[in-house]
Amino acid sequence: MNVQEMAGKLEIPVIVAPMFLVSTPAMTLAACSEGLMGSFPAHGTRTREVFEQWLVEITQGLKRLHEDASGSKIAPFAVNLVVHPSNTRLQGDLELCIKYQVPVVLTSKGAPTDVIARIHDYGGVVLHDIASQRHAEKALEAGVDGVIAVAGGAGGHTGTINPFALMNEVRRIYRGPVVLAGGMTTGRDVLAAQAMGADFGYIGTRFIATAESSAPLGQKRMIVESNATDVFFSASIDGAPANWLTKSLLAAGADLDVLRTTLPGKVVAAAETRKRWKDIWSAGHGVGNIDDIPSTVELCRRLKTEYRAAAGVFRSAALPTENLQDGTKQAPRAIA
Known part of the structure; x- marks a missing residue:
């Protein structure tokens, strides 16, 4: 294939x-x-x-x-x-x-x-x-x-x-x-x-x-209740750039100000006291929808x-090609 x-x-x-x-x-x-x-x-x-x-x-x-x-x-x-x-x-x-x-x-x-x-x-x-x-x-x-x-x-x-x-x-x-x-x-x-x-x-x-x-029911509910601004970016949780639910970080005892200045891979001590993947949850910017x-x-x-x-809207919004006054063609347009 x-x-x-x-x-x-x-x-x-x-x-x-x-x-x-x-x-x-x-x-x-x-x-x-x-x-x-x-x-x-x-x-x-x-x-x-x-x-x-x-x-x-x-x-x-x-x-x-x-x-x-x-x-x-x-x-x-x-x-x-x-x-x-x-x-x-x-x-x-x-x-x-x-x-x-x-x-x-x-x-x-x-x-x-x-x-x-x-x-x-x-x-x-x-x-x-x-x-x-x-x-x-x-x-x-x-x-x-x-x-x-x-x-x-x-x-x-x-x-x-x-x-x-x-x-x-x-x-x-x-x-x-x-x-x-x-x-x-x-x-x-x-x-x-x-x-x-x-x-x-x-x-x-x-x-x-x-x-x-x-995912735990708590994570699902947190996603439903969150907006994009409730997502926190850090490479300090597990050494790689990742997006995390802010509320889960706070619940795990993480200090966001410390996280912002911690080198990648240097996990914040407060977060180390929890089972990292069980209590700290990730999500992307789409949570607000x-x-x-x-x-x-x-x-x-x-x-x-x-x-x-959406595909139908884009197709129907394409206008037919029309002749302009100078004889040239006007290309079809798509309107979102």
């Missing part, structure tokens, strides 16, 4: 982002059943054995969905592999991806050179996280099938560059598939990402507040309706 074939299997160009301690097989299957690509991170499972159990559950679930499908599209699923040398599970998790022929592998945090050939051998697609033009250059040199442009405003580990600027820089060097991540919560946002030059939208935070998400906790299926249907409605 190549990226073009992958796109043809989707109802709308959306990948539900893999989220640590949030994504579940139920969420993944629900998204796939609605024609959106579901995903989960391999490292989100406690052991390699649990990872395999999830792969079995999803592959068998997709088989049943295909058997029961009545003409509707069933999307493929994806797995996120951290390819940084610090990930001691990488080789074992990679072997399981190969064993179960995971259709799409989302690689992150490092150069995926050694991984790509093995995934390509069974026909899998590799999309790699990037946060700058230089990251994109390195990923393309390694032979990835496409890049995931993580812009400022994304939840969890995030980029810092404005999505317009990041898309423009990536498109200066690359005409292939690009997935844009950062702050999207609606189908209209996905269409806007395509207008900016992306091929797919990557939506994460919006899916934290769903019934199938394994989230006000309910639907099922994954309901949310996917909402996104499809929004995307198609």
Whole structure:
């Protein structure tokens, strides 16, 4: 399968982002059943054995969905592999991806050179996280099938560059598939990402507040109650740039002023007294547009309706070409 074939299997160009301690097989299957690509991170499972159990559950679930499908599209699923040398599970998790022929592998945090050939051998697609033009250059040199442009405003580990600027820089060097991540919560946002030059939208935070998400109810409610200004950026929690829910940091005893001046990787002592990933919660800038906790299926249907409605508005707003007084043609215009 190549990226073009992958796109043809989707109802709308959306990948539900893999989220640590949030994504579940139920969420993944629900998204796939609605024609959106579901995903989960391999490292989100406690052991390699649990990872395999999830792969079995999803592959068998997709088989049943295909058997029961009545003409509707069933999307493929994806797995996120951290390819940084610090990930001691990488080789074992990679072997399981190969064993179960995971259709799409989302690689992150490092150069995926050694991984790509093995995934390509069974026909899998590799999309790699990037946060700058230089990251994109390195990923393309390694032979990835496409890049995931993580812009400022994304939840969890995030980029810092404005999505317009990041898309423009990536498109200066690359005409292939690009997935844009950062702050999207609606189908209209996905269409806007395509207008900016992306091929797919990557939506994460919006899916934290769903019934199938394994996030604590407190995190879901905090997302519903938060605005973009309630998201705090710091590289000092775990050494990488990330966006966090401010209220969860305060509840964990973190001093925000100290966090702002702490070097990356030097976790604030107060926060160290809590179980970091259990009590400190991440989210992106899109929280201000989230006000309910639907099922994954309901949310996917909402996104499809929004995307198609927005596409219809843009098509109908295109004015016909008209002759100007000087005889030249006036190009059609699109109005948001």
